[in-house]
Amino acid sequence: MRDSVPGPRWLSADERAAWLALLSTTTLLPGALDAPLQKAAKLSLFDYNVLAMLSEAGNRTLPMSELAARTSASLSRLSHVAKKLEARGLVSRDTHASDARVTAASVTDAGMALIEELAPLHVASVRSLVFDQLDARDVADLARIGRKLMRGMDAGHWILRDPAP
Amino acid sequence: MRDSVPGPRWLSADERAAWLALLSTTTLLPGALDAPLQKAAKLSLFDYNVLAMLSEAGNRTLPMSELAARTSASLSRLSHVAKKLEARGLVSRDTHASDARVTAASVTDAGMALIEELAPLHVASVRSLVFDQLDARDVADLARIGRKLMRGMDAGHWILRDPAP
DNA sequence: GTAATTTAGTTGTAGCTTCAAGTAATGACT
């Protein structure tokens, strides 16, 4: 009665298979990457990423907004985390000279030392959980599909900017 | 200078591109799917999934362990959520007749009515965020890659069991 | 038959995330 073909067409069998795989992956992957960092240094994956993005930035510093963009986080979330990392001495924050609205976050030397120490561990998890499971074609397909999905969620996301030289 | 060969080999450029796309996707997708359900019915994506899995099960009922497996959740997480959904009258729990250790969770009629009401909305989000962005080849690739990733995280996951009848 | 182990689930709690609201600085408009 209700469904003379459900409102927005339901998923095909292929789509359903892909959907279930994607859903379970997004559910389990973050936790799996979190655990080793948590055990080694009481850092979440997100914490690690904040430090990593800062460490790769020019003079180890980024405005909060830009850092939020690069970590795909809300400003609110980032603010809470930055506060915590600052309390731990891994990050410092200063208001920008020419625009007092912006806060520039930087990795401290201690923060730098910590990610450098953790990087091998983290890369090892990424490798064993992701890239050891995939062949070269999979990697290319994953990058292509990931970018397409990002387009749907946030067309202006930084990851979509440089079409890779 | 930057890459003086770190301990476990670092990611190649292709791998890095795929990794960034995957990381931002897993970061943003859950929230994007959550929001509409949250606004429409104060349900999280996980809540929705619990109800959906139960609604698809024989006689709308599953043991907690099996439900946890199908939602890729820990028993602890599921237990908290089941309690909440039970308080809202969407789910009921009863101890199994022949094995008093197992708790059987069921969707109530109210729960059934709610997912049926929400399904079109949710499918619409999944479609617009995921499948509208992908062509048929992408969908096949995504399913293949997703299953490979699941193998790395949990070789016994239910999603990997039936290679489609 | 009973002690030891395993299985199934629940609960408390700390910490994280989200959401709504607030502050303060800047830019735009008049």
Place this chain on the structure above:
DNA sequence: AGTCATTACTTGAAGCTACAACTAAATTAC
């Protein structure tokens, strides 16, 4: 110069999740 809107955050509280500890039922082992 003064109002209005926007940008760039910060904060508090409510709710969710992970971890560790716990209970109770069923199996296994002796």
